Amino acid sequence: MAESVYLKLVGAxxxxxxxxxxxFLLQCVAQAINQLAELAIILVLFNRVSALGGFSVAEVVLMxxxxxxxxxxxxxxxxxxxxxxxxxxxxTFDVLLLRPLGTLAQMMASDLHLRKVGRIVAGLVVxxxxxxxxxxxxxxxxxxxxxxxxVSGAVxxxxxxxxxxxxxxxxxxxxxxxxxxxxxSNAFTSYPITVYGPWLRRFFAFVVPGAFxxxxxxxxxxxxxxxxxxxxxxxxxxxxVAVAAAxxxxxxxxxxxxxxxGTGS
Amino acid sequence: MRAYVSxxxxxxxxxxxxxxxxxxxxxxxxAFGLLRMAVLVAAVGQAPIAGYDVAATTTYVWxxxxxxxxxxxxxxxxxxxxxxxxxxxxxxxxxxxxxxxxFAEDVGRAGYAVLVRLAPPVAFGAxxxxxxxxxxxxxxxxxxxVALAVAVSFGMRFLLNATTFWLLDNRGVQALYTAxxxxxxxxxxxxxxxxxxxxxxxxxxxxxxxxxxxxxxxLERGSPWPLLAAQGFWALVVLAVGHLVLARAVxxxxxxxx
Numbered sequence: 001m002a003e004s005v006y007l008k009l010v011g012a013x014x015x016x017x018x019x020x021x022x023x024f025l026l027q028c029v030a031q032a033i034n035q036l037a038e039l040a041i042i043l044v045l046f047n048r049v050s051a052l053g054g055f056s057v058a059e060v061v062l063m064x065x066x067x068x069x070x071x072x073x074x075x076x077x078x079x080x081x082x083x084x085x086x087x088x089x090x091x092t093f094d095v096l097l098l099r100p101l102g103t104l105a106q107m108m109a110s111d112l113h114l115r116k117v118g119r120i121v122a123g124l125v126v127x128x129x130x131x132x133x134x135x136x137x138x139x140x141x142x143x144x145x146x147x148x149x150x151v152s153g154a155v156x157x158x159x160x161x162x163x164x165x166x167x168x169x170x171x172x173x174x175x176x177x178x179x180x181x182x183x184x185s186n187a188f189t190s191y192p193i194t195v196y197g198p199w200l201r202r203f204f205a206f207v208v209p210g211a212f213x214x215x216x217x218x219x220x221x222x223x224x225x226x227x228x229x230x231x232x233x234x235x236x237x238x239x240x241v242a243v244a245a246a247x248x249x250x251x252x253x254x255x256x257x258x259x260x261x262g263t264g265s
Numbered sequence: 266m267r268a269y270v271s272x273x274x275x276x277x278x279x280x281x282x283x284x285x286x287x288x289x290x291x292x293x294x295x296a297f298g299l300l301r302m303a304v305l306v307a308a309v310g311q312a313p314i315a316g317y318d319v320a321a322t323t324t325y326v327w328x329x330x331x332x333x334x335x336x337x338x339x340x341x342x343x344x345x346x347x348x349x350x351x352x353x354x355x356x357x358x359x360x361x362x363x364x365x366x367x368f369a370e371d372v373g374r375a376g377y378a379v380l381v382r383l384a385p386p387v388a389f390g391a392x393x394x395x396x397x398x399x400x401x402x403x404x405x406x407x408x409x410x411v412a413l414a415v416a417v418s419f420g421m422r423f424l425l426n427a428t429t430f431w432l433l434d435n436r437g438v439q440a441l442y443t444a445x446x447x448x449x450x451x452x453x454x455x456x457x458x459x460x461x462x463x464x465x466x467x468x469x470x471x472x473x474x475x476x477x478x479x480x481x482x483x484l485e486r487g488s489p490w491p492l493l494a495a496q497g498f499w500a501l502v503v504l505a506v507g508h509l510v511l512a513r514a515v516x517x518x519x520x521x522x523x
Contacts, residue, residue, distance in 0.1 A: 026437025030444050037448040045304075047460050048314040053307050115440075176289035180296045187300045195307035200299055 005101060009109040017114050024115060031118030035068055038190060039126055053194035054227050059218065060192060062130040067189040067214040069123030070153025076116035077108055077154070078161040082182075085168045085175045094262045104162065104253050123150075136221050145236065149217035152242040153189075156213050159245035160185055166249075166256040185210040194227050212241040268361060269369035276373025281381075290334075291385050298330040298386055302394070305454070315457035320395035321484055322455075327390025328480050329452055334382035335375050335411065336418045336475050338446045340439040343367075344426035349433060357515060364504070364511055368419055375415045399485050406489045410479040413496035417474045420503025427507065430514035451477030457486075471499040 018024050042064055046057040055063075084107065087093040096106045127150065136142055164178035171177070188196070188204040193215045196204070205211035212234075219226055220235025302323055308314060309322045317325065344367065347353040356363055390396055399407065425442055429435040447453055449472035456467050456477045467473060474496040482489045 020434040023432065023434040023437040027440050030437060030440030033441065033444040034447075037444050037453075040448060041453045044454050044458050044460070045308050048458055049308045049311055051311075052304070174289070176293045180293045184293075184296050184300060187297065191304050196300070196303045200303060204300075 006105060006109050009106075010112050013110065013112050014114055027115035028118035031072075031115055032122040035072065035119045035122035035126070038068060039064065042190075053192040055192045055194070058130060058133040059222060059224075061126065062134055062221070063192060063214040063218045064190040065123060065127035065130045066149050066153060066217060067186065069120060069127055069150040070213055071157055071186045071189075072116050072119035072123050073150070073154035074157030074161060076113045076120065078158040079113050079116065080111040081107055081161050081165040082175065082178075083107075083111070084165045088168060088260075091262060093260070097257075097260075103257055104250075131221075134222060137223055141236075142221055145217055145220055148239055149214070149221075152217075152238040153213035155242035156209055156238070156245050157182075157185070159242070159249035160208055160210075162249040163252045166252045169256040169260050181208055185213075189213040189215065209241050209245055212238045269365060272366055272369040273373035273376070276370035277377045278373075279370075280374050280377045287381050290382070294330050294334070294382070294386055295389055298326055298390070301330075301453075302326040315455070316486060317455055317457065320397045323390055323394040324397045324484060325455055325480055327386050327394070327396070328483055329476060330386040330390075331383035332411065332414070332476055332479060333452060335378040336414045336479075337371075337375075337422065338418070338450055338452060338476065339443045340425050341422055342426070342439070344423070345429040345435050345439075348426070348429040354518065357518065364423060364507055367423065368416075368504075371419045372415065379411075397484060399483050403482065403485055403489070406493070407479060407482050410482045410489070410493060410496060413493065413500050414475050414479050416500040417471055417496060417503055420500060420507050421471060421475075423507045424503060424510060427510045427514055430517055446472050446475070449473065450475045451480065455480075468495075471503060474499045 039061065042060055043057070045052065046060070050056070052060055084093075087096070087107070093103075096103050099106065131146060136146075161178075161182050164181040165174075167174040167178055185204055185208050188200070189210045193201050193205050193211050201211075205215070216226075216230070216234040217238050218235075220232070225232065226234065305322050305326060306319055309317050309319055313321075344353065347356060356366075359366075391398075421442070425435065425438060428438050432438065449456075449467055449470050451473060456464070456473060459467050474492075478492040478496050481487070482492055
């Protein structure tokens with residue numbers, strides 16, 4: 001029953017977003033350009049150097065492609081959580097609480113960012129290219145990993161989004177801080193974690209589990225040992241990390257909503 | 266003229282009311298600076314690229330982090346929203362020139378941003394990382410360059426907003442603009458890192474005048490005068506085109522009932 005309500009909500013939003021057709025198409029194109037611009041930056045850098053953090057251009061592009069695709073999916077599904085402070089300030093969040101549906105699911109269904117399809121498609125194209133350019137020992141395991149990595153990454157990013165934005169229930173101006181973690185981990189995961197200093201790495205790779213989005217799965221796909229000395233197993237556990245991250249995000253959200261009091265406006 | 270000065274002051278005060286947001290913004294800014302710096306230093310640490318050694322690169326990163334909020338590298342929606350809602354009609358029959366009024370307000374905003382958005386990341390970078398200060402003679406030239414960069418950015422954003430008069434929903438154009446700025450203003454990588462064949466192209470866009478030009482002047486990369494000339498040229502062009510576009514747009518506006 002509830003599922004069909006969500007489907008209707010999402011369907012209504014999608015029709016709404018397509019009503020300005022030119023603008024919508026332009027937004028899709030812009031999202032794809034955004035994605036490819038990040039690729040262009042990597043290529044510009046590699047035009048001047050032969051390796052970055054010990055990785056070649058094809059290897060870095062692979063990491064970027066997994067991270068970019070995962071981030072595109074997460075942004076489409078969870079990106080509208082950025083609106084949470086507005087929901088809280090204007091009292092719209094109270095309306096969500098009154099409905100007999102989950103608050104998080106309602107937030108996500110309230111404005112699915114369909115235009116991010118441009119970003120996802122561009123990411124997938126680059127991913128296909130990167131997979132063909134690298135020397136990968138294809139087996140059932142690596143094929144499954146190549147498919148699961150962007151999906152697990154999307155779940156990890158979405159969990160980060162939920163957890164970081166839940167802070168806004170306590171801190172009214174928490175949005176910018178949440179951005180540090182959400183968009184920051186996107187910037188972080190597109191490059192091998194070997195380029196970052198120890199503190200940044202500890203925070204963005206393990207406190208926020210960014211290293212499991214693209215870095216470790218890429219190592220496993222490439223069959224390379226971790227230059228930082230991590231065990232090879234790390235490359236295969238991203239789906240488990242994703243499940244754990246989703247559970248944590250769910251608990252944090254639940255606690256935050258229980259704690260929530262309307263602003264009275 | 267006095268009205269425009271008041272508007273600039275109002276712009277300054279308006280943005281100075283959000284202090285908590287400012288502190289949070291600073292933390293975000295520093296985090297992104299650290300991430301960007303790590304990648305670029307990993308590249309130039311092996312050998313200097315196009316004249317950028319480690320000190321020049323960290324200076325470039327922190328100056329860019331500071332300048333991006335002064336110059337505003339993404340689109341703003343203020344005027345676009347007023348066009349969509351129709352409120353722009355009120356703005357149009359006030360006794361001012363709309364573009365000049367918005368420009369005055371933006372100058373005030375930029376002035377405030379120099380204090381709270383430019384100074385902290387630059388200070389952070391200068392304290393914790395190798396930093397390259399310019400000679401005394403460069404300081405006034407840099408100030409002029411930043412002012413011109415603000416003018417170019419305002420002119421571009423005004424044009425962007427003005428497209429709403431025709432499109433009604435300009436979010437597509439906005440998104441396109443943000444993607445292009447990010448790539449071509451020199452925020453993600455210094456423009457000098459681009460391949461040699463692309464250099465004349467990337468340097469001939471107005472985006473270069475918005476961020477890379479003042480940074481290059483600060484780093485004293487070659488003579489500042491060609492950079493200032495290009496900035497002045499773009500500032501004049503975008504402001505003049507904005508003026509013409511507004512004149513056309515006003516004739517399109519239909520006031521319904523009331």
